[in-house]
Amino acid sequence: MNFSDPIAEAQNQAFDPWSLPDSFTLANYVPDDVRSYLLPHWHGFKALHPMWYYVMGLYYLIMGSIALFGNIMVLKIFGKYPALRTPANVYVMNLAFSDLTLMITLLPECIWNFFLGGPWRFGEYGCYVHAFCGALCGYNQIFTLVLISLDRYNVIVKGFSGTPLTFGRAITMVAFSWIWALAWSLTPLFGWGAYAMDGILGTCSYDYVTRDFMNRSHITTSWFVNWVMPLLTIMSCYWFIVQAVFKHEEELRAQAKKMNVKSLRSNHDENAQSAEIRIAKVSIMNVSLWLVSWTPFAAISLMGIWGNPTLLTPLISGLPVLLAKTSCAYNPLIYMLSHPKYRECLKDSLPWMCINEKPSVASSSETLSTASEKTEATPISA
Template sequence: MAAYTEAWNASEEILVRMARAVPSVAWGYPAGVSIADLVPSDMKTMVHSHWNKFPPVNPMWHYLLGMVYIILGTVSIAGNSLVISLFTKTKELRTPANMFVVNLAFSDLCMMITQFPMFVYNCFNGGMWLFGPFLCELYAATGAVFGLCSICTLACIAFDRYNLIVKGMSGPKMTSKRATILIAFCWAYAIGWSLPPFFGWGRYIPEGILDSCSFDYLTRDSSTKSFGLCLFFFDYVTPLSIIVFAYFHIVRAIFEHEKILREQAKKMNVTSLRSNADQNAQSAEIRIAKVALINISLWVAMWTPYATIVLQGLLGNQENITPLVSILPALIAKSASIYNPVIYAISHPRYRVALQQKLPWFCIHEEEKKPISDTDSAKTEASSS
C-alpha cells in the first residue's frame, strides 16, 4: 500500500507540472484565459472558482480521452451484455449467487451507457460540457447510482463467498429470495446516496477539464463537506472494509483447511483425503474466490486514486488538484466497468463452458464437468472440515 501511494503521489506531481508548465497561449488561447472561461454561459454559475486558477489544457487531451473512452465504452457494453445474456439464458448459471454477477454486469453496463456517449461528444466538440445544467446533474447522479451499486454488489459477492467457504453449512443459505433482497438493497442504497444534492445537501458540478460532472468536493461549507465525507466513509470505506474482512477470512480458512488435510493425509500415509468429486468442488470454490479477489483488488486500485482526490479536496491542499489530476482518476474509476466481465465472468468455470458452447469462435477451452451447485459446494466444505 505504501508503494502504491508513493507511485500515485509521483504521478500526481507529474500531472501538476504538465498542467502548469505551458501557458494557455501555446494552445491558441488568449493570454490569461482560464479553463473556466471556456464553458458555455449557462454553465458558468455551476463551475467552481477553483478552476479559474488554471489555463486550458492541451486540446490533445480531449481527443485522446475521447478515443480511449470510445474503446472502453464499446468493450464494456459488449462484454457486460454478453455476461447478462449468457447468465440469464444458461440454466446451469441461473443460481442465487450468480444473480449478483448479473446485477454487477447490468450496473456496469448502465454506467457506460449513461456516461461515455455524452463525455465523448464533449471531447470532440470543444472539450466543455455542452448539455446544460440539468443534464450535468443527471449525468453525475447516474454515475453515482451505478458506481455505488457496483461496489455494493461486490460487497454482496464477498459476503456470499464468505458464507459459503468460511461458514459452510452453518451459514445462512443464499436463496433466490435472499439474493433479490440484497440486490434491491444495493439499488436503494445507491439511489439514496445520489439524491441529496438535488435537495441541498451537497451538489453536482462540472469537474476536471470541465467536460464531465460529479459531486462537489472543493467547496468547504458545512453542507458540501459533510456530504462528501459521508460519501467517502459510507460508500468507499465501509464497503471496502466488508470486502477486506470477508476475503481475509476466506483466504485464512482455505489455508487452514488445506493445512489440516495435509497433516491428516501425512498421518495416514496417503496423498490426499479427497475423492475426485470433492477435489473438483473444492477447486471450483477456490478458483471462484481467487477470481473475485482479483476483481475486487482491481476495483480498489481503480477507485482509490479518485477517493484520494476527493479526500484531498475536502480536507487537504487543493492547490495540487489540477484539471488533469482530477479528471484522470475519475475516468479510471468509471472504466472499472470494463474489467468485471473479463476478470470475473469469463474466469468463472461454468460461464466458460457456456461461452464455449454458444460462442465457440471465442477459442475458450474449458473441460465440461458435472455441475457443482452452491449447495453441493457448501456441503463439500462442511464435510471436509
C-alpha cells in the first residue's frame, strides 16, 4: 500500500469522511521532498483531516483581506491628512506597515498551501524565508507597541515635564525597532536557534521542538527579552497612566468641592481629557489583543523545549501560529473604531463606507494643516 497517497489510503478503509485511520500519519501524508525537512517530532502524529486545511485556507483568505485593506487604509489616511502626521503617529504608521508587510510576505503561500491540501509547497529554503519574515515583522510589532506605551506614559504621566517627541526621535526609534527585529530574526539562520516547518505543515516558524542547547538557549532568551521584558514595560507604563489619571481626577474633584462648583474644567478641557483617556484605552486594547494573539505561541514554544512534547500535537501547535497572524487584521480596526479623527478622515476619503462621525475638524487639507499645529504635541491625536 502506498501510504504517501491519501486517496489510496482512503480507498482501503471503510468510507468515513470525518475519520482517518491511525496509520494516516504526517510522515505518510506529506510528499517525499517535504518529508525530508519535516522534523522527526511530527512524524508519528496523526495527520489532520483535510477539511481542516480548507477551513484554515478560508480563514486566512478572509482575515488577510481585512488586514490588507485595513492597514493600507491606515497608512493612506495617516499619510494624507496633515492633522494626523504627528511624531507619535509615526509609531502607528510603523505598526501598520509591519502588519502589512507580514501579510504580503506570509499570506499568499499560506492560502496556496492550505487550499492545495496543507503540506508546504515552496521548498526548504522557502520555509526559512517564510519563518524569517514572520519573525522580523513580529518582533517589530512587539517593539513598536512598547514604543507606543512609552510615549503614552511620557505624555499622560510626565506631562509638560516630559521630553516632547520629535519626528527625528520617532524615526530613530522606528529604525532601531527594525534593526532589533532584524538581528533577532537572523540568529536562527546563523546557528543560534532554527527555523522549521510547523506540525500543521502549511506554515513555518521557529523550531520549538528540538531540545539541543543552541535551540533551548535561543528560545528561552528570546522569550525573556522579547516577551517578558516588553510585557513588563507595557504593563508598568499603563499602570502609571491609570494611577496618574485617577490622581488628577481626584484632585480636580476635591478642588471643585472646595469652590462649590460642579467641575473646574471647561467643555474644551473636558473633551481634551476624555480624548487622552480614550487614547490610553485604545493602546491598552491594542496591547491586550496582542497578548491574546502571541501568548499561545510563546506558551507552545516553551512547552516544546521544556515541557511534555507529546502534548504538542499538530493542531495545538498550529492554531497559535494562525492566531498570531490575526493581530494584523484587528490593529487597523481598533483605530477605525476608537480614533475619532481617523474615522472622520476615513469618512472624507471613503464616503461609501457610511461612517457616522460628526466633524471636529474641517475635511479640507488646508484646515487640517492648520489643525496639525495644535495637535502635533498630542500623540495619536483624537
